Amino acid sequence: MTEGIRRPDTVLGRFQAQLAYINDVAFEMSPETPEMVVEVQSALRAAAETLTPLTGVERASSTGCSLHPEGAVDPVAPPTWGRCLLCNTRRRRGLDVQPRWSQI
Numbered sequence: 001m002t003e004g005i006r007r008p009d010t011v012l013g014r015f016q017a018q019l020a021y022i023n024d025v026a027f028e029m030s031p032e033t034p035e036m037v038v039e040v041q042s043a044l045r046a047a048a049e050t051l052t053p054l055t056g057v058e059r060a061s062s063t064g065c066s067l068h069p070e071g072a073v074d075p076v077a078p079p080t081w082g083r084c085l086l087c088n089t090r091r092r093r094g095l096d097v098q099p100r101w102s103q104i
């Protein structure tokens with residue numbers, strides 16, 4: 001699936017890698033795998049944000065998170081954690097904060 005990706009070090013290359021990951025997970029998920037559905041939702045939002053540098057539009061991040069700059073803010077974030085609800089939920093579940101697609 002990754003042979004079609006041109007350059008992973010570019011914005012478009014990262015976007016293509018994210019879409020390839022989303023495509024792989026999307027064909028594995030089902031109504032019985034809600035955690036995969038949440039992962040796809042998160043990855044889709046992050047993939048859309050990946051393209052922001054190409055739009056020429058700067059946005060202020062409400063979360064301060066590079067993966068989920070427009071995500072929900074955690075209202076009860078511990079002082080040493082960031083404000084991103086998605087990343088903090090992953091921390092609380094003992095998962096890696098960075099989803100697998102961002103480690104490609």
Ligand SMILES: [Zn+2]
Binds near residue numbers: 071088
């Ligand atoms: Zn985050």
